[in-house]
Amino acid sequence: MAGNDKRRGAKRKPGTKKGMVVGSGGQRRKALEGRGPTPKAENRVSHPAKKRADARKAQQQKRERKQSTEGPELIAGRNPVAECIRAGVPATGLYLAHGIELDDRVKEAVGGAEDQGISVVEVPRTELDRLTGGALHQGLALQVPPYDYSDVRDVLEHAVDSGMPPMLVALDGVTDPRNLGAVIRSAAAFGAHGVIVPQRRSAGLTAVAWRTSAGAAARIPIAKATNLTRALKDLKSEGLMAVGLDADSDVSSDELELATEPIVVVVGSEGRGLSRLVRETCDQTVSIPMVGGVESLNASVAAGIVLSEVARRRRR
Structure with a gap:
């Protein structure tokens, strides 16, 4: 009979009783192992605290990846490089191709770089082609660090300290760096005190924007707003009037009576113009009078026309 230790050949050695002993958790290979102390909430699988901790870690890694990809920009071309050095763009290096023709622009760039303590490095033309990504560099390229954007509040304070009625420019979804520049x-x-760009869905101050601005980005502060609509509301609470450029507006830029007041001119994107929330936030929208047959102007051209009109009225 099973379990009968009285029959022949069925005797057990002492201490080999089957089953568990009270408080032992099992014996030998069947013994239970303790789990140890209870882990913290952020270390427990499926715990809300762990999910929050994982989300924070993922965001930190994303920021680190973004910072690691942000490197110096290269401004290519003799005229842009000479203009940027003349304007005092905070550059870290000037690259010259071997055998470059030393015309007036190259001499000015090299002399200005040496005066400003910018290192001048001669490299093979093929290496300069690689560094500039095949851009038309004309044997000259200027290395600039990533742009250090200002805060919207700092730009406003800079405008107030100028002693003139503040005039700012805000861009709503302008994604072409050439337009930004x-x-x-x-x-x-035309005397604006600063430019505001949104953090998302907008061009940044890349080498292309630096080049198009011809060094002007070094003479005027540029701020990055997390939310453009909120930034415009904050500026309005400080006494500025928001004027948006809208081709469908019935008010012409020739009738811009707000030009002499503290103002922020809002320029829409190249295709869709102002977004709905930004348009609703503006105190007034204006259009540029044009002859028939032309639907719209480039964003930067439209901005230049309106800013010129504002400057003309302020001179009067």
């Missing part, structure tokens, strides 16, 4: 150049030329 051209708007910055117009803003500097």
